[in-house]
């Protein structure tokens with residue numbers, strides 16, 4: 001039987017033709033971007049971004065390329081990007097408001113480990129809760145190029161292939177992904193010496209009691225892909241120095257929370273599901289916890 005293409009899958013599952021076009025366009029736009037990566041692998045710009053972090057040349061270039069290409073689709077009214085101090089105002093009458101982490105995992109550029117791009121799509125301008133996400137998707141530039149999307153009807157993964165004419169196309173790899181139970185791996189970001197001692201104890205129990213194996217790459221989408229396919233827990237918790245953690249609510253946490261919850265996992269932020277969180281400041285950081293349901297329940301008890 002022939003494997004389904006991304007376009008055909010979208011046709012069957014996404015009613016709004018404009019949303020279909022935005023999702024499939026991004027899959028190919030990010031593929032085109034990847035062809036240029038080798039030119040920008042070394043160096044940082046002098047500037048810091050709005051989070052006070054050094055901007056790698058590749059961060060800057062990918063942000064420009066993805067933003068320009070998204071604007072050219074004519075489907076985007078505004079783009080909120082992790083790498084832009086102000087949102088980019090595109091086509092006034094276009095239907096979608098987009099959030100973008102253009103290059104997730106900048107510290108892995110030099111080491112040639114996996115990194116990715118994360119996108120959230122809304123029908124209204126931000127701020128909004130994650131419950132208002134129309135769609136979210138991520139690209140993982142790993143040994144193979146995968147694309148995962150959700151519109152709130154399951155989470156689906158595609159992988160890049162070439163047809164006999166050498167044209168790239170995305171073929172279905174996993175439909176309606178379900179997080180495996182009871183879960184196999186965990187990854188935790190930040191400094192354990194700065195964590196709440198109750199979280200540190202919970203973390204030790206992940207290998208002592210739950211018998212999970214450690215997996216931490218330093219790229220959120222890569223670590224997320226580990227737990228999506230193997231089950232377990234990923235957290236970038238609050239700490240004494242950074243009560244809000246490191247990860248960004250709208251650029252990183254909420255788009256992945258939609259995909260995670262649609263795959264049967266539970267997300268948490270110390271105040272409920274990550275999708276329920278609302279912050280007036282679109283650039284807010286948030287503690288992030290993604291896990292199999294029973295692990296998030298244990299975590300909530302441990303921290304209460």
Ligand code: AHG
Nearest residue numbers: 103104105106107189190218219220
């Ligand atoms: P970005 O490259 O978009 O700034 O994101 C980096 C994030 C995320 O990908 C990862 O989970 C985390 O930062 C890694 O942080 P540490 O280097 O502190 O482990």
Ligand code: MN
Nearest residue numbers: 101104105252
């Ligand atoms: Mn990121």
Ligand code: MN
Nearest residue numbers: 082101103104
């Ligand atoms: Mn980034």
